[in-house]
């Protein structure tokens with residue numbers, strides 16, 4: 483129940499007056515967030531000893547090599563506390579400090595955090611681990627003074643190396659500024675990959691120099707669902723996004739969807755159809771009607787040019803080549819296409835990543851398959867795994883952030899079912915599909931398709947809080963709904979403070 487502000491003020495006023503004259507009963511100090519209140523839940527938490535109090539005297543101490551991580555931390559804590567929090571190489575003696583230390587013998591992305599009276603120390607073997615520790619610390623600093631961090635230690639490391647989110651820029655284009663805000667938010671939950679779905683039937687959203695009409699036509703105003711979108715990433719804009727993401731330890735994974743979902747490319751280049759006739763532009767949400775012409779050589783010149791240019795502007799190891807819903811391609815043609823195209827990704831120094839349909843082609847055995855099927859038994863996927871394919875888990879009925887929460891959700895679709903927060907949380911990516919053991923699971927990814935999503939508020943409303951649930955499945959070794967539910971409820975005011983338009987699920991008791 484909310485207490486009216488006027489009643490709170492009336493109650494507080496006598497205390498305020500009394501405190502100016504003499505020490506009076508002070509308002510109760512809000513407790514520091516407990517060390518085990520963090521999302522995703524850390525591996526091990528040992529609360530003990532005195533707390534650390536962040537004040538205007540606190541400095542952030544970091545070696546030169548970790549300066550960027552320290553600057554991110556300073557930026558975040560200045561917003562919360564209003565303190566100056568200078569970043570220094572060495573803190574003067576007896577100065578309260580948040581210290582970042584590298585060189586610890588911990589695994590990739592792992593960190594240790596200890597908090598006591600004189601300061602907080604985060605140790606790691608790599609800057610990714612320091613960044614993860616910083617995200618933990620951000621959740622341990624209260625939103626309001628006094629800025630007290632509970633005493634004790636946290637030891638933490640990821641369960642899976644790949645923890646991803648996907649954003650569809652094709653159905654509705656989302657600007658670089660919006661994508662950056664999304665990166666800001668997902669990286670706070672230790673999500674370390676952002677997959678960008680850059681082409682589909684309705685639009686093409688990444689500049690390719692050797693095929694310029696892809697974007698001048700496929701990214702023109704009026705492209706996208708309902709013809710109300712338009713726009714594309716220039717190469718400079720894409721590289722800027724890659725850099726921005728890297729500074730937050732997020733790897734960008736670009737996707738060009740092939741051999742289906744190509745209507746926009748065929749509108750721009752009619753030679754990519756079998757009859758050479760341009761199809762009409764599409765602004766509806768049908769799927770499965772378009773296909774590249776598998777028997778034409780120009781198809782492979784096109785695909786190789788796109789992969790080469792994408793690989794050249796993508797420092798990350800993965801290039802996603804789509805492969806889903808190729809219902810207008812025969813099965814034999816589909817396999818023939820993938821047998822030629824999957825090796826092209828390796829030719830340009832990258833690892834191929836594709837929707838789980840790619841496992842029909844033997845060349846997928848060195849690739850990563852993104853399992854979007856809602857089935858817990860998938861013999862084709864299990865056979866590919868036995869032959870070496872690695873898997874990212876994205877079952878549509880559990881991880882698709884564009885599915886409605888319930889029948890009253892204004893945005894989103896329903897074809898994979900409703901996904902309330904508990905449903906997104908209560909499953910195990912390591913045992914979900916028969917024949918896909920945890921050792922074959924690279925991680926988990928939460929796709930957000932944009933047929934109904936026009937702006938950042940729409941993205942936030944569908945992604946949060948479910949993305950936090952999925953991030954915990956990717957990071958934490960165990961899951962506990964009641965614990966997660968309590969931590970999520972306590973997290974709500976942090977989204978509110980940052981202006982994030984999250985869905986206030988009735989399954990959660992929201993604080994604030």
Ligand code: ACM
Nearest residue numbers: 806807837854878
């Ligand atoms: C998909 O949802 N078509 C991968």
